[in-house]
Amino acid sequence: MKLEVKGLSFTYEQRPVIQGLHFSVQDGEFVSLIGPSGSGKSTLFYLLGGLYRPQAGEIHLNGRLINGERGHLAYMPQQPSLMPWRTIFDNVRLAQELTRRTDRVRLNQLLKEAGLAEVARRYPHELSGGMQQRVAFIRALASDHDLLCLDEPFGALDALTRTRMQKWLLSLLEQERRTILFITHSIEEAILLSDRILVLSPSPMKVAQEVAVPFARGQERDERRGTKEWIRLQRELEAMLLPT
The missing domain is CATH 3.40.50.300 (P-loop containing nucleotide triphosphate hydrolases)
Structure with missing residues (x-):
């Protein structure tokens, strides 16, 4: 693109x-x-x-x-902007709902690659700031733009979490070009x-x-x-x- x-x-x-x-x-x-x-x-x-x-x-x-x-x-703002009443999976699914299609296999794969598969049924307030940012990024990827x-x-993010997120983003982008x-x-x-x-x-x-x-x-x-x-x-x- x-x-x-x-x-x-x-x-x-x-x-x-x-x-x-x-x-x-x-x-x-x-x-x-x-x-x-x-x-x-x-x-x-x-x-x-x-x-x-x-x-x-x-x-x-x-x-x-x-x-x-x-x-x-796909756009990712400074704050995660997750919907607090939706589970992590449903927050990620929002990107596909806007195009009236849901590819659950694709969503579950993205969550697994981001290390979020185990928290897919939890809600945003149960996650750390770094994990919420990962959810927001996976939501952007799920749009397939x-x-x-x-x-x-x-x-x-604090300095330590920011460093971890940078490394995580680098590794993820090797898979998602x-x-x-x-x-x-x-x-x-x-x-x-x-x-x-x-x-x-x-x-x-x-x-x-x-x-x-x-x-x-x-x-x-x-x-x-x-x-x-x-x-x-x-x-x-x-x-x-x-x-x-």
Whole structure:
């Protein structure tokens, strides 16, 4: 699933939020967006998902114009947003209910891969924050959309749980090859997970820099944390985010 954003512009209450934004995400690629708070990253996801319509520019999926159209991607917000009255299985099943079909074999397989099979009949309040985030991610995967937009999914977790979730996501993505656009404020997280990192300017948002991560994805990359090459890249990205 290839995503192309061409000359995208959006104004909210007479304030330009996004202006002349250009970027692309190739099929199966993991691209992270990092930038100042309030730069318009979440607004971009609303535009991609069809909740907002751009004042200018085009959004293409596999060459098809989708401006203002919904139902083309899976979205995972910062908070799990699980329905407390539904079991874990039924929360995950929600993604398929929206398309009026339920593939129980597929859902049970996803829950098993995420280590959630034993809690499928429990309710959200019975799970830890990390497990709730896993449920939310599996719900996004269950939609079977090839494009996933993840909006700081680990931002509210403590450091230890966040590290575990990052490793879990890396292992899961080896099995579930999807095209991912990922918002994060953590440079280390962006390096760990991404093929490319787009450094965004303050509002109105544009791509200020584009950086290819030079390390192979997977366990090998995790083992490179703290190396000279890793620290050098991290400092370069930090410098890009400093105001000029």
